[in-house]
Amino acid sequence: MSAFNAIGEERDIDRDEFTPEIEPQATWCPGCGDFGVLKALKQAMPEVGRNPEETLLVTGIGCSGKLSSYFRSYGFHSIHGRSLPVARAAKMANPDLEVIAAGGDGDGYGIGGNHFMHTARENHDMTYIVFDNEIFGLTKGQTSPTSPKGHKSKTQPHGSAKQPIRPLSLALTSGASYVARTAAVNPNQAKEILTEAMEHDGFAHVDFLTQCPTWNKDAKQYVPYIDVQDSDDYDFDITDRGEASEMMQEAENKLYEGEVLTGRFYKDSDRPSYQQEKQATGDMPEEPLAERYFDDDYEWERSYDLLDRHK
């Protein structure tokens, strides 16, 4: 018998279950794109069929990091840039959990960029949502890794001299097996993409365009957007790395020219997840480690039995 009876419950799940009992007053500004992520996620959960108590949402620090405050589930609001290492270890300790990590563009592509690369490379079976508003929201509007070249802010008053980061391409080269971009202004697509991302068996990266009307006034509101899957102008195979890569480059370039290209960019359904890879080499137990501590019959190994080598 499992010690975790919320896991695998057979029942219908309602999106309202993901609204906290005592809803904290939202600290997001009116019109903020972050509301769109919350809504899309709540809508996607029943589609995926996972309930709040078998879900762990790990967030970073930023306006985006507050997602875990307004979403009812097991949550971990960690520190700036570190949602991924916390989340992926939780997934390894108990692979039966639905694990989602989320944070801002500064959080994920800047201070936590190293973790992004490595978590993608390992292909953990989890979903990573990056609230991409091209700005540091919480700290009042400084330049972020996705701010366009030339973007002026109080910390880069003469305009950023840097090329913005290419989040989709970075995810692809790092090894993510599902890469998509959606936008808060496109709730239906957002819900669908988050559903697919969670259902995908591997590291799913969603670059979620979230407008920040407060600090990024000159930025586009990400309308009109184009869904690359629905458009006749674009035709590429999302399972082909080369074609996906080209399409990503184009989407990344066009964003700064005012054209918002969204949709699925890459999907590899064959690549084994990190858990599968590790289990195949005997590096990870078949049964979730977290269950073992509740199993009264488990025979725990003793160091005393390792002493022969020291005699």
Added chain:
Amino acid sequence: MTDDELIWRIAGGSGDGIDSTSQNFAKALMRSGLNVFTHRHYPSRIRGGHTYVEIRAKDEPVKSRGDNYNFLLALGDSFARNPQEEAYYGNEEVKPLSENLDELREGGVIVYDSGLLDASEIENFDERVEENNWHVYDLDLRGLAKEHGREVMRNTAGVGATAALLDMDLQYIEDLMEDAMSGDVLEANLQILEEAYESVNENYEHTHDLRAPTGSADEEQVLVSGSHGIAYGALDEGCRFISGYPMTPWTDVYTIMTQHLPEMGGISEQVEDEIAAASLAIGASHAGAKAMSGSSGGGFALMSEPLGLAEITETPIVLVEAMRAGPSTGMPTKPEQGDLEHVLYTSQGDSNRVVFAPGDPAECYEQTRKAFEIAYEYQIPAIVLYDQKLSGGHQTVPEEVFDEEPNPDIGSVVTEAELEEAVQEAGRFKRYMYDDEESGFGGVSRRSIPGQKGGNFLASGNEHNEVGHISEDADNRTIQMNRRMAKLDAIREELTETSDHQPVYGPEDAEYGILSFGSTKGVIEEAVDRLNEEGHSVKAMNVSDIMPFPKDEVTEFLESVDESLVVEMNASAQFRRHIQGQLGRFGEKLYSLLKYDGNPFEPEEVVSGFESRLGEEADLSQYNVRIESATGD
């Protein structure tokens, strides 16, 4: 400095297999019933550089490397022979012999490989031999090895020669070789061993008196390092998750865990950096596993922020800090105790953690177990602080130390039945309840684990209220801070109840005291024995509970003595400052003996340091140590 002990030094090139040769030789001595202590000295590079391992063996318990040594086996350095790079390597080749002469005792024995080393290259070699009454045996070890096997087997030839000169039974060494090797390699090695043994007995007159001591230990002993102690303690506490990034000397404990975890259904992760390493331990623990991570100084610095996150979210984790000489990259392979304050206070806000500093491999085992128990009961990070010396140095420990039952208990966690009750009573589970009477511990409110029905909550690095929501309410803040900080007093009380807690070494009514922490324990005990034999009246306390600090025990110790020396391996007397800070008094009674040259204390240095303070004639200038008075209170 008697010769009822053997201190055998094997010197050669880094990467010449000195480590494994010395391990086997140490085990052979142990199997003959002796107590053994090893000390390794090596430079921070893989290729080249002079290295040595010292093995001290005695019938009585050995607690330190001792003073100097009495038997040198100087092998060639295979990486020193590069004629093209004369300027770089200089005359490295002869260093295994030349560099080791200063510490060889009068009357000591030298065996060197004349196939690779030319003693005539060393200035005044013959004069020094005569002056110090050394007994020199030059043997073509390389030739012997080449004749029956391969050149690298010259280590074996050296061991054979050693055994002959010390009148040792070859059986123990042969048994060990049979355990470790097989086939042609074993055959060749056995032949070389015996050939060397016989050739020394037949062709050389034995002019020295030194013999291997006779051992009489009858209980089963094991030869383990502090890192084994820590790893085995963690395994016996049910720790099945480790995340790390390599850094000397922390890598020792990390690799031992990694060697065993897969076969025990555990998980070891090598990650991108130490921020990730500590964060992974937090994530795994949050999801219900017993988890650990660790590093050495620089890597531990990167763990600062996650460490604070564990404190405020009350996520149990155990971190290991294996100190080496700092600041910055410092001296990567040299021991120091300079990270004490770093470990105590790093990370923003009021520090709220437990720190243990074990003094030997057995304490490493016991205190790592304690660290896990405390961490998981009290939901607080616990740190095991040790150093390069304890990490790599091996020591004989009675096997029964490890004959303990495993404890996989995950501490103060609620059950689903309790959660159901809580939800019925209060509408929902309060993870950070102000006053959780059921938990039974000061300050602890029980936690739930993701996946448990009825237990969902938010763990946040922001200050939060009882259910976990972010809150900046002034009253809530004060209550939550007080609740978390109260754990330390409760832990202190629990630790004090443990029997033989913070034992005192030496006569109870002694006039003088010596205080220390961590790996200096054994050296100080030897120094205390010597001082008392010489007519002084001294006792010592090696403090292993760094935080919470055992205030009553240390106060009692200091009240009972006229003065106390505080011995530590750093330049700024961090431990003395910690004692004064914790007790708020005793400044007038404390003075420090400090050493930070990269080498651990030897007993004689502690003896001289102590005597110099009493105004006795003791020449400290020959040592890299310094005496310093406390500034008073």
